[in-house]
Amino acid sequence: MSELLKVKNLSVQFPTDKGTVYAVKDFSLNLNPGEIMGIVGESGSGKSTAAYAIMDLLQGARVTAGEISFQGRDMLSMSGEEKRSLRGGQVGMIFQDPMGCLDPSVKIEGQMVEMLRQHSNVTKGEARKISTEMLRSVGITDPEGVMKGYQHQLSGGMRQRVMIAMMLSTQPKLLIADEPTTALDVTIQDQILELLTKTCRENHMAMLFITHNFGIVARICNRVSVMYGGMIVEEGLSEDIFYSPGHPYTRGLLEAIPDLEPGAGRRLKTISGTPNDPFAPPSGCVFAPRCPDCTGICKTEIPKRQDMGGGHGVWCHLARQEGRKGE
C-alpha cells in the first residue's frame, strides 16, 4: 500500500531567551490510507508540536531537520498557496477547543459554505445541502437551526460536532485530531470517536490522533507511537503496545491507569520523578532520570531503535531482553 503521510527524522526547535529547546527530536512515522494512528504522551512530550509541524501551523518554533511528505509531495518545500489548498481540503485538523476555530461573528452556515467552496467547485446551494447533511450525519437533530445560529449558542459537544462536520465535508484523505474529545463528557466522546472511526472505515480516511488517554487509543487506533521528552520511545501495533509493552515508560503509564473496577482504595503504581528540564535534557535516554531499570549506559548513550518484529520498535537499551521476558 502506498503511504499517504510520511514523516522522517523530524526535529522542531523553539528559540527562547534562555536558549534553544528541542520540542521534537528525530520523529518519524508512516501513515497509510484508512489507518488510525495514535500519538500518546503526557503534556510537554511534543505530541502536539509534531502534529502542528506536519500542518505547518507552528508558532514561534521551526522545523530544523527532517522530511514531511503527503502523497509523495514534499510538504516542507511547498508554497504557501499550495499548503493552504491542502489544509481544510485533503488534510483536515480538529482541535481540543473548537471555540477557537470557529468565527464568532459569522453564522455556522456561512463558515461551512465558505469552507466547501474554498476546496471544491460547488454552488452555494449545493454547499448548503452538503453541510446540512454532514451536520445530520454527526448526530445533530436540527441542522437547519444550528446553521442559522452562531457558535456561542451551542454547547461544547455540539460545537465539536459542527467542527468535525465542517472538516469532514471536504472529504479529507487525512485528518489530524489533537485531543478533540478531552473537554467533552465520556458519552459524547464515545459518539465522536465512533463517528471518526466510521468515517475512516467508509471513506478510507487516515487519522493521526493525538491524545494522553490510553483508553481512547485502545478504542480506536491500529497503531501507536508513545512519546516522551520530545522523542518517540516506542511504536507498534496497538496489540503490541498494550499487551507486550517494551519500554519502561509505556509499562509505567499503562500500570498507572485505574481500571474500571472497584478499587477499595488499593494504591496505584506510579512513575516517580518529574519530566526533564527542557533546557537541560539528559545526555543519554530521555527517560533515564525516572526509569526504574536505568543502568550505566542509559545515562550516557541515546538508545537506538530496537526492532521487536512486526513494526514494533522500542528505543531502550534494555528492550531486547525485557520484551522477550514479557512474552
Added chain:
Amino acid sequence: MSNELLRVENLIKTYPARTSKGQPVRAVDDVSFSIEKGKTLGLVGESGSGKTTTGRAVLRLTEPDSGSIFFEGKDITKGNMRPYRRKMQIVFQSPAGSLDPSFPVWKIISEGPKAYKLLKTKREAVELSRELLLRVGLNSEDAFRYPGEFSGGQQQRIGIARALAMEPEFVVCDEPVSALDVSYQAQIVNMLIDLRQERELSYLFISHDLSVVMHLSDEIGVMYQGQLMELGSCEEIAKHPAHPYTRELLRAVPVADPRKAASRESRIIAFPEGSVNRGCPYRLRCPVAGEECGGERPSFRDLGGGHFSACIKE
C-alpha cells in the same frame, strides 16, 4: 448510624436565568446522601451535572436555597460556619487558580490555622508548613518558594497540604486530579488514599472520571442535570448498575485494553439539546425511555443494601 459524619437532605440550589427569556437553572435538584466517618462518597457526572455545586453547597461556599446539611449530627444549614470550617476542607480542581501567586507557600498553607489563632508566631507557621510539605512529598525548603515555581502536580500537593493544615475530618475533593497527567494523577490518588487511612478522613470525591472515582470510593452517586440518578456501593454500581444513564457511562468510559474495547458496541444517536422541565431529565437521551417518563419526576427507589435508582422503568 452512629458513624455518620455528614448527612445532606433535599439540597436545592437554583441559579437565576442568564437572559430575560431563559429559565432559571436548577444546578442541584433535591439531592440527599450521607457519608460515614472514614468513608468516601464519589460523585460522577458530566460537566454541568451539578456535582461541583453540590460539593460547594455542602461546605456552604455556595449557599443552598433549601435543604439541610448535618455535620456530626448538628444542623449546619444556617448560622455561623466558623466552628465547622476547620473540620471541613476542600481541594480544588485548578491547582494554579486556587493558590495566591503573590504568597510564599508557607503563608498559603498556614493561613487557615492563623485565622483560627492556632499559630502564634511566623516561626510556628513556617514549621507547620515544612512538616506538611514533607508529608505531601515536597521539600521543606519549598516553604519559601512561590506557587508559580511549581508544576501542576506539585501545586496540587500544596493545595492538599493547605487542606491538611486545619486537621480536617472531612474534605471535599473537587476534581483534584483532572488537570494532571497520568503519572501525577496516580501519585495524588495514592496520597489521598494514604491520608484517608492515616487521619481517618472522609471524602466527598467529585470527578467526571468514573475510573478514578471507582478506584477510591466506597460509594458512588451518579448525577445528571442536578439530580442524583443512582446511589450505591462501588461494587453494586459496577456489577449491577440500575439506571440507564449509569449503564451508558460504564459503557462509554474508554478502557486501556483493545480487546475489551473491541467487544463493546457503540452507536451514534442524535440527541436534542437542552433540558426538560418535567419528568426524568435523562429521558431525551435514554434508550429505554417511554411516555411514562415524561410525567412525574422519578423519585429514588430503594433496591436494598443502600442501592437507590431514580428510574421508573426497571
